[in-house]
Amino acid sequence: MANPSAPVSGEKGPITHVIFDMDGLLLDTEKFYTEVQEIILARYNKAFDWSLKAKMMGKKAIESARIFVEETGISDSLSAEDFLVEREAMLQNLFPTSDLMPGASRLIRHLHAKGIPIAVATGSHKRHFGLKTQRHGELFSLMHHIVLGDDPEVKKGKPSPDVFLAAARRFEGGPVDPLKILVFEDAPAGVLAAKTAGIYDTELIGSTWMSTSAIIQPYQRSAVMVPDPRLDSSHHETADQVLSSLLDFNPSYWGLPPFEGVES
Numbered sequence: 001m002a003n004p005s006a007p008v009s010g011e012k013g014p015i016t017h018v019i020f021d022m023d024g025l026l027l028d029t030e031k032f033y034t035e036v037q038e039i040i041l042a043r044y045n046k047a048f049d050w051s052l053k054a055k056m057m058g059k060k061a062i063e064s065a066r067i068f069v070e071e072t073g074i075s076d077s078l079s080a081e082d083f084l085v086e087r088e089a090m091l092q093n094l095f096p097t098s099d100l101m102p103g104a105s106r107l108i109r110h111l112h113a114k115g116i117p118i119a120v121a122t123g124s125h126k127r128h129f130g131l132k133t134q135r136h137g138e139l140f141s142l143m144h145h146i147v148l149g150d151d152p153e154v155k156k157g158k159p160s161p162d163v164f165l166a167a168a169r170r171f172e173g174g175p176v177d178p179l180k181i182l183v184f185e186d187a188p189a190g191v192l193a194a195k196t197a198g199i200y201d202t203e204l205i206g207s208t209w210m211s212t213s214a215i216i217q218p219y220q221r222s223a224v225m226v227p228d229p230r231l232d233s234s235h236h237e238t239a240d241q242v243l244s245s246l247l248d249f250n251p252s253y254w255g256l257p258p259f260e261g262v263e264s
């Protein structure tokens with residue numbers, strides 16, 4: 001259940017490993033997708049809104065492209081594949097300008113310095129990952145490993161748990177106990193993937209799963225959501241904690257080492 005209230009020291013955890021989402025969580029890249037999709041939809045005299053954004057974000061490119069053309073009713077004029085080609089031309093120029101989200105550098109450097117194994121689990125494929133992290137190579141080099149959306153072990157994108165299962169397996173001594181992993185996510189599909197990754201495998205869930213809080217409640221992999229403020233708060237329910245910014249994260253709440261000079 002979402003807990004937007006101020007963290008209490010030592011209330012959760014202990015967490016020993018951390019997995020980060022990338023787009024919209026570590027990197028301020030979701031704005032590029034939004035911008036480009038607004039431009040494309042304007043040609044059809046349609047507006048892009050955050051209810052559609054919520055359905056698309058965090059997913060593999062082709063999966064979100066299908067949602068885009070179908071939900072906006074333009075699929076007869078623009079196929080998902082052609083949408084991706086058009087979007088790609090614009091995104092390629094924007095991705096190399098990607099900035100870090102507030103608090104991302106501080107948190108990554110802190111956990112790394114304290115010896116907490118950290119990883120990235122992103123829906124982004126290899127080429128996009130390269131463009132987006134062009135200016136942030138040193139920071140991403142602190143990750144123990146990075147699992148990308150086109151990794152052979154990631155058969156399905158979020159909300160399938162594949163990417164988080166692969167990330168948990170690749171830590172030293174993995175797979176790590178789901179109870180000891182904390183996931184950071186910005187997207188509804190990502191939080192859902194993180195919460196279920198400890199228990200289900202993809203075959204069990206299949207393509208029909210749309211989880212409810214009731215179904216996933218017993219499965220205790222923890223997820224901190226840092227959503228865009230424009231995302232409807234109904235999407236917060238699945239997360240264990242909801243923060244406005246990574247700057248608000250209190251490591252002690254999860255049994256992680258506190259920031260230097262900060263009382264736990």
Ligand SMILES: O=P(O)(O)OC[C@H](O)CO
Pocket residue numbers: 021022023024033056057058059060121122123124125187190
């Ligand atoms: O949020 P991520 O890092 O899983 O990336 C997903 C897509 O590339 C963008 O929504």
Ligand SMILES: [Mg+2]
Pocket residue numbers: 021022023024025057058185186187190
């Ligand atoms: Mg994301």
